[in-house]
Amino acid sequence: MSEDASAALLDLARRIALEAAEFAIEARRGGVSVALTKSSPVDIVTAVDRDTEALIRRLVLEARPDDGIIGEEDETRIGTSGVDWVIDPIDGTVNFLYGIPAWSISIAVVTGSADPARWTALAAVVVNPSTGEVFEASAGGGARLDGQPLQVNTNVPLSHALVGTGFGYEAEVRRAQAEVLLELLPLARDIRRMGSAALDLCAVAAGRLDAYYERGLNAWDHAAGALIAQEAGARVGGPGGGAATFDLAIAAAPGLYEELAGALRRAGVDA
Numbered sequence: 001m002s003e004d005a006s007a008a009l010l011d012l013a014r015r016i017a018l019e020a021a022e023f024a025i026e027a028r029r030g031g032v033s034v035a036l037t038k039s040s041p042v043d044i045v046t047a048v049d050r051d052t053e054a055l056i057r058r059l060v061l062e063a064r065p066d067d068g069i070i071g072e073e074d075e076t077r078i079g080t081s082g083v084d085w086v087i088d089p090i091d092g093t094v095n096f097l098y099g100i101p102a103w104s105i106s107i108a109v110v111t112g113s114a115d116p117a118r119w120t121a122l123a124a125v126v127v128n129p130s131t132g133e134v135f136e137a138s139a140g141g142g143a144r145l146d147g148q149p150l151q152v153n154t155n156v157p158l159s160h161a162l163v164g165t166g167f168g169y170e171a172e173v174r175r176a177q178a179e180v181l182l183e184l185l186p187l188a189r190d191i192r193r194m195g196s197a198a199l200d201l202c203a204v205a206a207g208r209l210d211a212y213y214e215r216g217l218n219a220w221d222h223a224a225g226a227l228i229a230q231e232a233g234a235r236v237g238g239p240g241g242g243a244a245t246f247d248l249a250i251a252a253a254p255g256l257y258e259e260l261a262g263a264l265r266r267a268g269v270d271a
C-alpha cells in the first residue's frame with residue numbers, strides 16, 4: 001500500500017482514537033466498576049472497555065465497511081478489503097479502574113494477515129486520554145508525539161538502561177515473570193512497570209524508556225505501539241529473534257536490543 005494510503009488510514013485512525021478518548025474520559029467521570037473478569041479475578045473488564053470498543057468498531061465500519069476488526073472485547077470481524085483494525089479500547093485497564101493516568105486507546109491498521117508475526121502494519125495511533133498525548137506512526141512515515149518527530153535513545157548499554165516491563169494476571173505466570181526479573185534487575189539501570197504495553201512501547205519511541213520487554217501480551221496490546229516504536233528507530237521482536245508474539249515482545253534500539261535479548265536468554269527466555 002502506498003505511503004499516501006497509509007497516511008489516509010492514519011488520519012482516520014487518529015480521528016477515531018480521539019473520539020474514543022473523549023468518550024472514555026467522560027464515561028470515567030460517571031464512575032467505573034468491574035463488569036466481568038477473564039483469566040483471573042484480577043483480569044478485569046469494565047463497561048467502558050466494551051462501550052469504547054463498540055464506538056470504535058462503529059466508527060471504523062461507517063468509514064470502511066469492508067474492513068476486518070480484531071478487538072480485545074468482542075468477536076473478530078472478518079473483512080473483505082484485506083485491511084484489519086487491531087483495537088485495544090482501554091489498554092491499562094487496571095490503571096483506568098484505579099484512576100492512574102497511564103491508560104490508552106490503542107488502534108493499529110494492518111494488512112496481509114491477522115497474525116502479528118505475519119501482518120504488515122500500515123498505521124498506528126495510541127492516545128493517553130489523561131494527558132492528551134497522541135502518539136502515532138504510519139509505515140515509512142516516521143513516528144510522532146503531538147506532531148513532533150520521535151527517536152529512540154541510542155548507544156545505551158544495558159547497565160545504564162531504564163527498562164519497562166509488565167506482568168500477567170495469573171499467579172503462576174507472575175511467579176515465572178518475577179524469576180526472570182530477578183536475573184535482569186541487577187543488570188539494568190532500573191525497571192519501570194507502568195501498566196500499559198501500548199504506552200510502554202510509545203515510551204521507548206519517545207526516549208522515556210530505553211527498552212521494554214513483556215511476555216503474555218495479546219496482539220491488540222502491542223500492535224500499535226510496536227509500529228510507533230519501529231518508526232522511531234527501535235527494533236521490535238520476539239522469540240528467537242523473530243516477530244513479537246504472545247510469548248515475548250522486546251523493543252529497544254539495535255545494540256541494546258541484542259544485549260537485553262541475551263540477558264533474557266540467560267534467564268531462560270526464548271529471546
Ligand code: LIP
Nearest residue numbers: 091092093166167168195196197
Ligand atoms: C495490559 C497490558 C500491560 C500488561 C497488563 C495488561 P490490558 O493490558 O497493556 O502491559 O502488563 O497485564 O495485560 O489488560 O490493560 O488491556
